[in-house]
Amino acid sequence: MRIAMTYTRLRAEERLLLDAFEALGVEVNPIDLREVVFDPAEPGEWATYDAVIDRSVSLTNALTATRILESMGVRCINPAAAIELCSDKLSTTLALIRAGVPTPGVRVATGGEAALRAVETVGYPAVLKPTIGSWGRLVARVNDRDAAEAIIEHRETLGSIQQGVFYVQEHIDKPGRDIRVFVVGGEAIAAIVRTSAHWVTNTARGATAAGLPISPELREICVRSVAAVGADIAAVDILECPRRGLLVNELNHSMEFRNSITTSAVDIPAIVARHAVRIAESARVSQAVPA
Amino acid sequence: MSIASTITAACPECDAPVAFDRAPLNGQIARCPDCSAELEVTSTNPVTLELAPEVEEDWGE
Numbered sequence: 588m589r590i591a592m593t594y595t596r597l598r599a600e601e602r603l604l605l606d607a608f609e610a611l612g613v614e615v616n617p618i619d620l621r622e623v624v625f626d627p628a629e630p631g632e633w634a635t636y637d638a639v640i641d642r643s644v645s646l647t648n649a650l651t652a653t654r655i656l657e658s659m660g661v662r663c664i665n666p667a668a669a670i671e672l673c674s675d676k677l678s679t680t681l682a683l684i685r686a687g688v689p690t691p692g693v694r695v696a697t698g699g700e701a702a703l704r705a706v707e708t709v710g711y712p713a714v715l716k717p718t719i720g721s722w723g724r725l726v727a728r729v730n731d732r733d734a735a736e737a738i739i740e741h742r743e744t745l746g747s748i749q750q751g752v753f754y755v756q757e758h759i760d761k762p763g764r765d766i767r768v769f770v771v772g773g774e775a776i777a778a779i780v781r782t783s784a785h786w787v788t789n790t791a792r793g794a795t796a797a798g799l800p801i802s803p804e805l806r807e808i809c810v811r812s813v814a815a816v817g818a819d820i821a822a823v824d825i826l827e828c829p830r831r832g833l834l835v836n837e838l839n840h841s842m843e844f845r846n847s848i849t850t851s852a853v854d855i856p857a858i859v860a861r862h863a864v865r866i867a868e869s870a871r872v873s874q875a876v877p878a
Numbered sequence: 879m880s881i882a883s884t885i886t887a888a889c890p891e892c893d894a895p896v897a898f899d900r901a902p903l904n905g906q907i908a909r910c911p912d913c914s915a916e917l918e919v920t921s922t923n924p925v926t927l928e929l930a931p932e933v934e935e936d937w938g939e
Contacts (some may be wrong), residue, residue, distance in 0.1 A: 596918065596930070597906040646936040674938075721938020747935070821937070823933045839939040 590867050591616045591636045593623075593652050595643045599845040600856070604642065607860035615640075620648045630659040637874075638867035640664040642841055646674045646719065649841065662870035664863050665840045672816035673840035676718045676754055679816065683835055686815035688808060690835045691826065692757040699743050702753035706735040715742075719749060721839070722791035728758060732747040759834060760825040764788060766799060766825040766833075768809040769842060769855055770818075771861040775806040776878060777853035798851045808833050815841075819866060820859055823832045882930060887925040891915040 590608065592615050594601050601617070608615040616636075620643055633639075639661055643649035653667035665673075672678045683690040694705035706713045706729055715727045715738055729735045742750045764782040768775050778801045783794035790796055809823040814834040822842035826834045844855040886895040894912035902908070906919040907930055914936070916930040 594905060597903050599907075602903075602906070617903055621905070644937050644939075645934065647937065719936060720921050722933075724933075724938075749935075841939050 588613060588864070588867050588871060589616070589636045590614070590863060591618050591633075591639045593618050593620050593639055593641045593643060593649075595620050595645045595648050598644070598843075601642050603845065603848075603856040604640070604860060606819060607854075607856040608863075611856070611860055611864060613860070613864055620652055623652070625652075625655045627658060630661070633659055633661055636661055637871040638664055638863060640661045640668070640863050643835055644841070646670070649675075652743075662866060664866055666682050669816050669818040669821075670840045673818060673821060673838040674719060676716055676720075676837065679754065679838055679874050680754075682815045683812060686811060687833050688812045688815055689758055689831060689833065691828075694755045696753045696755070697751060699739050702739045702755070703732075703735055705753060705755040705845075706739075707732070709755050709757050711735075712759050714756040715739075716754050716756060717746075717750060718752050718754050723787045723789040725750075726787060730787055759828045759836075761828070763786075763828045764794075764827075765836065766805065766827070767796075767847070768801065768805060768823045768825060769821075769847065769851075770809050770813040770823060771820050771851075771855075771858050772865070773810055773814065775801050775809045776858050777801075777847060777851035777855055778805065779847050796846060796850045804833060808835060812838060819862065822857065887919075889913060889915060889917065890927055890929055891917075898925065907925050907929055 603849050639656055640655055649670050653663040656663050657667050668748040672682045680693050694708050696705040711730055713729045717725050727738050764780045765788040766780050768778045778799040779796045780799045781788045781790055781794040781796050788794045812823050813821045816838055822839040824837040826836045828834050848855055885898045889896050889910040892913035896908055897908050902919045904922055908917045914927045917927040918930040920926050
């Protein structure tokens with residue numbers, strides 16, 4: 588069996604995954620996408636892989652590679668469609684709504700005046716997020732109309748075209764923490780809670796993490812949300828709303844987990860590697876069947 | 879028990895030696911123990927390091 592791991596920066600997660608594959612006795616070829624020239628009409632060596640696990644920190648690289656590889660018939664983990672749905676917050680919201688998965692209320696506008704109306708509809712405080720981005724970057728809690736006007740004007744004037752999509756989320760008065768659940772192969776394998784005095788509870792922004800037992804209710808909402816985006820492997824961010832209960836806030840298609848292994852006491856890379864091997868095995872069997 | 883040989887490369891920021899306990903891969907991220915600069919392995923034979931790029935807009939998980 589042959590598996591490749593595409594990446595753009597080799598972080599602790601990628602090394603942990605390579606070690607986990609090695610422990611299973613599976614050869615995995617790490618490929619730095621920044622050095623690759625694709626010929627979409629000629630799969631070449633790519634056709635020899637039973638599966639490619641993408642671990643690009645750059646979304647653009649991840650989507651470019653997985654779109655081309657899937658068109659060549661290579662099974663990608665995660666699939667390009669799942670990466671698209673997870674990476675764009677609007678796409679995630681739409682997928683969750685279609686699947687009937689509880690998620691915070693959102694208003695979307697593409698013009699400045701409409702964006703202000705969207706904020707006022709949601710009410711203060713509201714949360715303005717770029718549709719693409721991670722680690723809490725440029726996420727703003729808007730407490731009043733003055734702040735809303737300022738942020739909207741700044742986004743329109745200084746931001747990229749992408750920043751002109753105003754994704755306004757209702758602020759969830761969560762209990763100073765949020766929950767992250769790791770879902771692999773349709774199973775919720777580990778969960779942590781991230782606690783912070785700051786309203787942004789990303790560990791990238793200084794939140795502290797602890798392990799959390801997975802209740803049946805938590806398991807169900809997480810597994811459903813990952814199924815809604817078609818991801819093989821994803822981390823689900825959950826907010827606890829005092830009024831509506833568990834809400835899916837975001838899904839992460841290329842999850843970071845280095846600090847969650849000890850916290851959750853679950854060998855996340857080993858489980859991810861085993862699942863990737865299962866996918867590669869079944870992809871190989873299906874390729875072997877004559878048309 | 880044999881003692882693993884350590885691979886080192888100079889930090890491009892402060893010239894301190896940055897050690898790897900096994901052969902690093904291209905694109906691997908390391909941190910200088912002296913100046914804390916975030917570094918990226920840009921070649922593996924010999925190992926050379928450059929300052930890692932700043933976070934870009936489409937980076938994330």
